[in-house]
Amino acid sequence: MKKKSKKLYWVIGGLALAILLLLIIGKKAGWIGQEKPTEVEVTKVVAGNLTQSVSASGKIQPEVEVKISPDVPGEIIALYIKEGDSVQKGQLLLKIQPENYVSVVERSRAGVNQSKASAEQAKAAISRAESQLVRLEAEFKRQQKLYEEKVVSLADFQMAEANLLTARQDLASAKASYEAARFGINSSEAALKDASENLRKTNIYAPVSGIVSKLAVELGERVVGTSQMAGTELLRIANLNNMEVRVNVNENDIIRVDLGDTVIVDVDAYTAQNKKFKGVVTRVANTAIGSGGSLSAASNSTEAVTEFEVRIKILPESYMDLIDHARGRKYPFKPGMTATVDIITDKKNGILMIPISAVTTRTDKVETKENNEDSGEEKQPTKTEKPKEIVFVLENGVAKKREVVTGITDISTGNIEIVSGLKAGETVITGPFIEVSKRLEDGKAVTDKNAKPAKETKKK
Structure with missing residues (x-):
């Protein structure tokens, strides 16, 4: 029994020693205790072409659209056009009941005649x-001579003198009355002119040539109009040959938009046909939409998104194939259509680029020292965070942090320009997002999850 127990102890001790030796060798070889590499997505740094653009949505409107309102109120007694009609400048469009204005003209004309008679x-x-x-x-002269000769009394001479003064005053009064009568004529003629103008305004003529894009009234409808402010909107005349897209661009993007920039226009009505149009920026607003000079307007603007209006002319050569005169399709666009635009703000060829997802930001704490302005004493150093743009490069199975300088961004392809920090052909980590943005650290073990495992060679 004792021999068997000793033998068992030797076997157990040998096994323990073998296991211990195996653990030591495995740890040194990296078989045991090594962290499992993180699976990541990678891509190569390549040279290519990038196009930076600003996207926005808006409505299609005519470049020139005239809103017509009456200057006089009344009932519409004649309507000579309908929506969609083509009209020429000076063409009679509609009539407003003129009877009241005819009566005013006649009274004014009678007032002119009365003033002339006066x-x-x-x-x-x-x-x-x-x-x-x-x-x-x-x-007076005769009485004066007789008075000097002592023929008439002083009373007779003074009476003649008084009569002369009265006659002079009567002449001045008559002249003043004539001047007043002349001013009365001018006033009456002005009233007649005003009444005649109001009568003329009962006929509404086209101020420009174009298409009736909107007709807002019907025959027999009463409308309101004054010379001081806009009255009832009657209709709109637009030139549908020249159309533009009006979009609102965010303040962060407006600084990149310039006059003359090329634009790709996608109109919702033609999306199914996979048809896109070309345009050019013709106007960039200098003032934000809805901005005012008051303090209340300024406070409200801080709570809302600040946007600026940009107008884009649609180039006719890009939609000539849609015009079909035989079928009456002269104008492919209608006011109010929805469109999405991509304003091309920059374009570069043959530059280094990587996916946007590969670029992230990390902050480094930097110590700064400041002097006390009053005492001149040096303050305690303070730590400030300075953000840096970085990427992680895959080198020999580990992630290496690399600071980079980026340029323009191509939203359509999801790539960004690398100005410095990388070379063509290097492998950068692009995902997963949570790893790139937060978890990856310099020197962390990683592996390409899309890498194919090496095939084992078959023994013959």
Whole structure:
């Protein structure tokens, strides 16, 4: 029994020693205790072409669209056009009931005639006053001579002098009455002109040539109109040969948009036909939409998205194939159609690029020292976080952090320009997103999850 127990102890001790030796060798060889490499997605740094663009949505509108409102109120008694009609400048479009304005014109014309008659009466009064003045001047001279010769009394001389002064005043009064009558004529003629103009405005003519894009009234409808403010909108005339897209661009993107930029326009109505159109930026707003000068407007603008209007002309050569005069399709676009645009703001060829998903940001703490302005003493160093753009390069099974400088971004392809920090042919890690953005660290073991395992050679 004792011999068997000793033998068992030796066997157990040998096994323990073998296991211990195996653990030591496995740990040194990396078989035991080594962290399992993280599976990642990778791609190569390549040279190619990138196009940077700004995307926005908006509505198609005519470049020129005139809204027509009446200057006088009344009932529409004649309507000579319908929506979609082509009209020429100066063409009669509709009529407003003119009877009330005809009566005003007649009263004003009668007022002019009355003022002219009053002026003629004042003119005749001037002639009578002048004749009276001549007679009394002669009488005054005669009385003055007789008074000097002591033939008439002082009272008779003073009476003649008073009569002369009265005659002069009567002449001045007659002339003033004539001037007033002339001003009365001018006032009456102005009233007649105003009444005649209101009567003329009962006929609505086309101010420009184009297409009636909207007709908002019907025959017999009453409309409101004044000369001081816009009245009831009657209709709109537009030039449908020249159309534009009006979009709102975010303030972060507007700084990249310039006049003359090329634009790709995707109109929803033609999306099924896979048809896209070309355009060019013709106007970039200098003021944000809805911005005002008041403090309340400024406070409200901080809570909403700040956008600027951009207008894009659709080039006719890009939609000429849609025009079919035989079928009456002269204008492929209608006001109000929805469109999405890609404004091409930059384009580079033959540059290094990688997927956007490969680029992330990490912060490094930097110590800064500042002096106290009052005492001149040096303050305690403070740590500030400085963000840096980085990528992770796959080298010999580990991730190596590399700081890079990026350029333009191509949203359509999902690639970004690498200005410095990488070379063509290097392998960068592009995913998973959570690994690239948060978990990966410099020197961490990784493996390409899409790499194919090496095939074992078959022994013959």
